[in-house]
Amino acid sequence: MIVMLISDESSKERQYIVRYAKDLAAKWTDEYWEMLQCSSISELEETVSQKTRTDIVCVDITMEGALELTKELRRLTPSSYIILIASPRISPAVYMRPAIGAESLLLKPLTESQVQEVLSEAIRTYIDRFLSPDEKKVFVIEHKGGRVLIDYNNIYFFESREKRVYLNTEAEEYGFYDTLDELQEKLEDGFIRCHRSFLINKSKIVNVFLSQNRIILKNEFEIPLSRSYKPVIKEYLEKGGK
Template sequence: MKVLIAEDDSSTRKFLKHFIERLPNFDIVGEACNGEDLISSIVTSRPDIVLVDIGMPLLNGMDAIKSCVNLFPMLQVIFITGSDDYALEAFNVKAVDYILKPVEGVRLYTALERAAQNHDQALNKKTAPKKDLMIKLNQSIIFIPQEEILFIERLERKSVIHTKVRQYETNDSLGHLGSLLDSRFLACHRSYIINMEKLEMVEASGQSYKAHFKNYEKTAKISKNKLVELQQYKS
């Protein structure tokens, strides 16, 4: 795995470099000391994994990564920082891990191994046939392609299936519908199941979180205790 280190603190950068050089399956392909160098280094060296400090000069590491992830969707990001203020943003850019300084070797090794595994899975991923979700609607049976479902919401005594073009109401319980869905769906709240592949952003909202979906106004709720599970799913 090709690794890029982006860290403006020389002692931390030295530690990371020394640690990674001892691992047989990881090669350092570059170093960056600020956010602008980070972007140019990603473009030129095309790393598989990048270790990113957030508090860097010129352009912070979070903003630099945000400008790169759409261009390089397979890039595996591990944030290494002295503050937990950006943890939610790290989730939104699908970071593999968010490690607080001082860095522990075991935690770093685990994150690197998971990033390598994610990268390999993305390379080898094959699209399997997906079954449609079958629901009863009045006197009819409707087949909804699972890839079209954004989320399912329990509302009073009905379940509402949200797609971009239509909402379907059914008497089926969330538990029953969840048993028919494939692994891309996650029960993120007692009243919601979301399609993780359609999730665009997570936003803090009081004691819980809101799930946003691209080009769709309505949002789903995410329980606070499900955020870690979501992050693990995404990574």
């Protein structure tokens, strides 16, 4: 599944972008595409507050506050492809920043030919990445809903239950078939086993309570620490871990 976010106060511009993006999606992929539309800055704020994962983002930054929200979208999904809708009256120095990392630009007033040219390049580029992802940067999930790419930095923990593995981000959970033993071998040193049912992201650890057999992650996730894995966690802490 590919999630595309389009934020633009102009209904005409927004609907044209959505329609053309859908045409390209149907032409170039078999994946299901979810189109999230925001017609106001308040709707964009609500979407960002829900910490929604996005693959492609198209935001009109002429709306007051949209630039800061775009920065937050980049933080939430570092691998997303960002298209900015700007005005010639805004200096590129304002929006061409590493914190945003925009890869394409649409300048108002939008024309059909401009939208078609920019969207064609943007969507083709993202699809190429989607089909051949850099697995050092993203974790790839194949499930009945299609393929999902998750930035490693967004993963809090993996949990094994009911014969499946569940990947948990700050706001979402994705189930797929695998085992924690196999995952532990595949993943790099950024993850550590603390329980037969849990594999956690080291960068998300806030506190470890050895005597209480529990680990606290960012955003108040509480993960059990089993006796059998306590020596592993203790060694990690002694080597300078949190």
